Amino acid sequence: MFDFFFQLHPVIQGLAKGLAVIMVIFPIAGACSMAERKVAAWIQDRPGPNRAIVPWVAWIPFFGKFLQRLGIFHVMADGGKMLFKEDSLPGHVNKFYFILAPIVAMIPALTTVTAVPFGAYFDSAGKVITLGLAPLDIGMLAVFAVSSLGVYSAILAGWASNSKYPFLGSVRASAQLISYELSMTLAVLPVFLWVNAPGLPGTMSFGRVVEFQSQPGFLGGMWFGFMMPLSAFIFLVALFAETNRQPFDTVESESDLVGSFHTEYGAFKWGLFFVAEYSHMIVGSGVFILLFGGGWNPLPWVSLATAVDWLGAILPFAHAPLFVGVLSIAIFLGKTLAMIFLFMWVRWTLPRFRYDQVMKIGWQKMLPLSIANLLFYAIAIAVIQK
Amino acid sequence: MAVITVERKPLTFLERTYLPQIVGGLATTFKHLIAPKKTLEYPEQRPAIPPGYRGVPTLVRDPNGREKCVSCQLCEFVCPPKAIRITPGEISADQTDRVHVEKAPQAFDIDMLRCIYCGLCQEVCPEEAIFLQNQYSMSGYTRAEMVNHKDKLYELGGTLPDQHYKWDQKKTAEDHGNAH
Ligand code: SF4
Numbered sequence: 411m412f413d414f415f416f417q418l419h420p421v422i423q424g425l426a427k428g429l430a431v432i433m434v435i436f437p438i439a440g441a442c443s444m445a446e447r448k449v450a451a452w453i454q455d456r457p458g459p460n461r462a463i464v465p466w467v468a469w470i471p472f473f474g475k476f477l478q479r480l481g482i483f484h485v486m487a488d489g490g491k492m493l494f495k496e497d498s499l500p501g502h503v504n505k506f507y508f509i510l511a512p513i514v515a516m517i518p519a520l521t522t523v524t525a526v527p528f529g530a531y532f533d534s535a536g537k538v539i540t541l542g543l544a545p546l547d548i549g550m551l552a553v554f555a556v557s558s559l560g561v562y563s564a565i566l567a568g569w570a571s572n573s574k575y576p577f578l579g580s581v582r583a584s585a586q587l588i589s590y591e592l593s594m595t596l597a598v599l600p601v602f603l604w605v606n607a608p609g610l611p612g613t614m615s616f617g618r619v620v621e622f623q624s625q626p627g628f629l630g631g632m633w634f635g636f637m638m639p640l641s642a643f644i645f646l647v648a649l650f651a652e653t654n655r656q657p658f659d660t661v662e663s664e665s666d667l668v669g670s671f672h673t674e675y676g677a678f679k680w681g682l683f684f685v686a687e688y689s690h691m692i693v694g695s696g697v698f699i700l701l702f703g704g705g706w707n708p709l710p711w712v713s714l715a716t717a718v719d720w721l722g723a724i725l726p727f728a729h730a731p732l733f734v735g736v737l738s739i740a741i742f743l744g745k746t747l748a749m750i751f752l753f754m755w756v757r758w759t760l761p762r763f764r765y766d767q768v769m770k771i772g773w774q775k776m777l778p779l780s781i782a783n784l785l786f787y788a789i790a791i792a793v794i795q796k
Numbered sequence: 797m798a799v800i801t802v803e804r805k806p807l808t809f810l811e812r813t814y815l816p817q818i819v820g821g822l823a824t825t826f827k828h829l830i831a832p833k834k835t836l837e838y839p840e841q842r843p844a845i846p847p848g849y850r851g852v853p854t855l856v857r858d859p860n861g862r863e864k865c866v867s868c869q870l871c872e873f874v875c876p877p878k879a880i881r882i883t884p885g886e887i888s889a890d891q892t893d894r895v896h897v898e899k900a901p902q903a904f905d906i907d908m909l910r911c912i913y914c915g916l917c918q919e920v921c922p923e924e925a926i927f928l929q930n931q932y933s934m935s936g937y938t939r940a941e942m943v944n945h946k947d948k949l950y951e952l953g954g955t956l957p958d959q960h961y962k963w964d965q966k967k968t969a970e971d972h973g974n975a976h
């Protein structure tokens with residue numbers, strides 16, 4: 411069925427896959443902004459946005475009303491507004507960099523997706539083939555390297571805005587990124603120490619990490635989140651800090667910085683920052699799920715292969731690669747969305763940390779903790795794997 | 797007054813990690829996430845207005861359908877932002893049920909762009925003819941639309957129960973040859 415696709419030129423294949431992924435990420439980012447408003451409203455005992463509706467959907471008797479109450483169409487209303495609003499360019503800014511900044515924000519946000527696998531299927535020999543744009547061997551490194559480029563957009567935007575608060579915000583952004591990048595990297599090292607067991611070729615790829623979480627046996631089926639809870643915790647906190655989410659959004663911090671580098675932006679350019687932020691969140695959540703949440707395995711100690719075997723008892727086509735692929739993507743997406751819900755839930759629960767607290771947590775708590783964590787697991791892994 | 801010094805306990809280790817507090821906070825917000833909503837969806841659902849609410853000032857009629865205002869203009873004088881404009885007028889002799897009343901307003905305008913809903917007009921009115929009732933939303937496209945004229949004021953005000961029936965009493969007294 412897909413033969414014609416695999417016969418295409420690799421570049422065209424890559425383009426098609428890339429477009430497909432972007433077509434998924436963009437709407438999810440849009441839907442996330444909506445979900446954010448809805449979750450905020452529900453947590454604050456409000457119904458949230460629930461008015462916009464497209465006329466022909468309103469004709470569907472019950473379901474249309476349900477969609478309206480869910481606020482689905484506010485995504486389109488928001489997007490349309492963002493697109494068609496006057497895109498003003500303040501007179502005092504450095505025009506070139508001012509326009510460049512949102513583009514620079516988008517590029518790393520969408521590029522990291524290439525290195526993140528989002529599903530798997532089994533070929534006829536029962537070998538696991540991961541689904542992803544680029545099954546890079548350096549997976550994790552690529553994500554770290556590219557995602558930290560995102561801060562350049564904050565710096566550019568702050569500097570090009572040519573005003574005080576945006577600039578302060580971008581300085582904070584870079585300081586925060588540096589502080590938490592360290593502990594984040596140190597926190598994932600034990601995972602890669604463990605998956606690069608003696609006798610296997612060395613790799614930083616996510617495929618291997620998930621493979622290690624889908625092995626039989628107690629230790630083999632254990633997700634790394636259970637095996638290395640401290641790593642998972644440090645990674646999660648650092649993820650919050652790197653994506654500038656509450657309680658670490660001192661960068662935006664409208665109470666003391668007006669809105670930081672968002673201050674001078676409006677309309678579509680602002681929208682790009684927004685989408686970039688959510689894309690970072692989606693990719694970050696995806697990486698967390700891959701590293702600590704079992705990837706596309708449905709439950710701890712129940713790997714995708716086991717689940718497919720169980721389903722095979724009921725569904726005749728359960729072993730078809732297409733079905734397995736779609737199932738794994740669905741499981742992975744579901745988990746990622748649950749993570750994004752966690753982001754929102756935390757956002758509407760915790761107050762923002764002060765900037766000095768952010769720095770203190772980063773350097774005095776997270777960093778020593780992650781070093782101790784690394785030492786402990788390095789010794790433990792050396793003892794276990796010999 | 798005795799001063800009670802409350803001892804401030806140092807934070808325990810768990811409290812200093814802040815983690816139990818975060819989990820507690822998440823539990824609280826999750827409860828609210830699924831709790832019934834507390835807000836009204838305004839234009840469709842209206843709040844219940846408590847008695848004694850100071851809404852838009854209106855003119856009222858007595859239970860016999862007669863206008864109560866005698867255009868004494870006290871409200872016009874007392875109104876702090878000068879929102880009220882009254883043109884006093886005579887009552888024509890052919891209105892037999894109102895012969896004891898000397899005057900009635902010919903025009904009565906309240907500029908709702910000026911009104912501050914203070915309620916002084918209601919307080920000062922000797923005839924209990926002007927009331928701030930429970931209408932709370934006033935809107936219009938032009939300045940002129942925001943001025944309530946006499947018809948509008950009576951339409952908004954309607955009829956309120958009366959405790960005195962002042963004009964009836966006055967009529968009875970006159971019929972008995974006693975002007976006051
Ligand atoms: S409303 Fe009352 S105070 Fe105002 S003019 Fe009429 S009678 Fe006098």
Ligand code: SF4
Nearest residue numbers: 875911912914915917
């Ligand atoms: S409520 Fe106050 S401001 Fe409004 S008309 Fe009466 S006296 Fe004037």
